[in-house]
Amino acid sequence: MLITGATGAVGSELLRRLVARKGTTVNALVRRGSARKPDIPGILSDMAPVADLVIHEGDLRAGSALGLTESDVESLARNTTHILHCGGSTSFTLPLEEARALNVEGTRSVLDFARRCDNLRCAAFFSTVYVSGMRSGSFSEIDFADGGSGFVNTYEQSKAEMEDLLRDAMPELPVLLLRLSTVAGDSNTGAVRGFNAIHHAIRLVYNGLAPMIPGVADECVDIVSSDYVADAALHLVDHGATGVFHLASGAVASSSLEDLIGSTVDSLVRFRPAWRKRAIEKPLIVDLETYELFVRSVEEADNEVMRDATRSIRTFAYQLAHPKLFDTAKTARALAGSGLAPAPALEFYPRVVKYCLDSSWGMQQ
């Protein structure tokens, strides 16, 4: 098994599951010189790995050799049956060229490496359902990209371009393309291994700095638990699935935007009773034009704190103004009988909010 991005939110969940498999050799590729290598023992600190874990320092932007020596990469290619490519950037704010270098060129390198693997059974690539960009309506597992509607951020665009590469490779390689919705945290514990936009939004609400959010009150917001994503991904990998699958809540498990905001506020009150004293109002759900006017005012006023808050919301919340439903029918069929299904968002989301509070958004981990 080769896994990239093993220290990320999804990669770390996968790594924990892989090292629990006896008789498996797990090769984890981390970026040379990255500060993330020391994170791996921490990710596995509460478990006793039974698999052989080998950590390689490489570079996804270095072509098919992945930044390894030729002898190392040859050996790795010879012994790799499965690839889990979680590496890349999930930042919404990188310049497009930088996002492309990490997400498109990195994937190109992994594909080139996959072509060297004679025993390859599955090459799984992690993407996002938000390659759909600013489309509205239903987005299915046979749809690709934004359909000309444009993208909210460079992450979405670079992932859509990444998918172009994968689509081209599908006839020759056993490509499994997994599109994830927003990964919120563990459905049982609320634990968050990678804080992302939704956790930042919770913090803004907590700090009383999110007066309004663009969107439509009763439209779906798709968040999914990290354990479901990891378990479902490995199930599909193990069963040799190929093609595109949505690891999302879909129509059944999603929450409406209004309910999710309500749950955020309710959870903050429940888990931090003193928060109520601050008399912070629930953020308003507003149309995009109103939100733009507010953002423009904040930008013109040059208020650093509010500007940073609105900018951070802008990088993802514009998605909420383009409501869509991610069709998960194909995934549901593939997982039938496995007992795997996305947990209803509103069931586990309060635990995620609690984890954010208890860990001070990761500062006290």
Add this chain to the structure above:
Amino acid sequence: MSRAIAYDTGIDAIAEYLPARVATLKELAAAGLLGGSAATLASFGFETVHLAEEESNLDMAVAAVEKLFAENEIDRDEIGIVLYATALSSSSTMWNHEAKGSILELGDVADLFRYPASRLQSELQLTNASVIGVNQLGCASIFAALRLARAMIIAEDDLKAVLCVSADKFPPAHKRDLIYNVVSDGACAALVRRGAARNRIVECTHVTKGALWDSGSLENEILAAYFPTAKALIERTLDKAGLTIDDIALVIPHNVSLRSWQILGRLIGCPPEKVYTENISRVGHTIASDNLLNLRRATERGLVKRGDHLLLFTFGYGLNWACMVVEH
């Protein structure tokens, strides 16, 4: 108390005082009286403000009331109470009255007990009126005064009329832009009367969020709280009045930036043409006097007709939001 009687009380007469001296944003900037950018404030809808020179806050209050008396047939003896509303703490005292430019400096402890409300009562010979100060609500203070006036008239059979006065003079040497609005000096006076011929007070509401009391250190939280709370309060007020925003003929705003009304108007479903914003650019934010001044101007301009429902809304440090529906 029956609803019919409550509904009979209204704002029968309004007058204002604005200092003669007018300064542009450019002039304020040149004088070091702006902390932020004049261009930004211009984009938020401001052009000029009024600056008091020799006038004290009391002088402005007296001038506004004298104008009220001059323009309306008011028997001074019918006024049973004067509610003297102030936003700035300095406006509810006469500290260092003689020391121009240093009104916040305390000269003598006895100065703390020299009240402008009593002096106003004396100067205007309102001998039948007792005086009450209404303060600590920032720019919402005049709304509290109007609300109290209405409640008192309803509660006290022999009380026919209450004079509500508001006057604030900004410390002269201090920067005049506060949370992206530009402060004008000014005063207003309103007569709340039983059996009022106009502006009957249909509903008034007020929210205080004391957690946001510290205007200095909580500016971001105050900014973020403004719109959600404003929307909620306006909707609650309309609901209590049995009205919807579509029933409102004109919104009579505070002058805390045109931009804020463009946003709030969208939030409450009120089109821009139904918000009377003409005064924001040329008058600026007169602290507590905005709404009454705007109500008077809108009336003079023939923008409201008898029977129209008007919605008045304001926001003040403390942190306070206040809303009122009147039937013109």
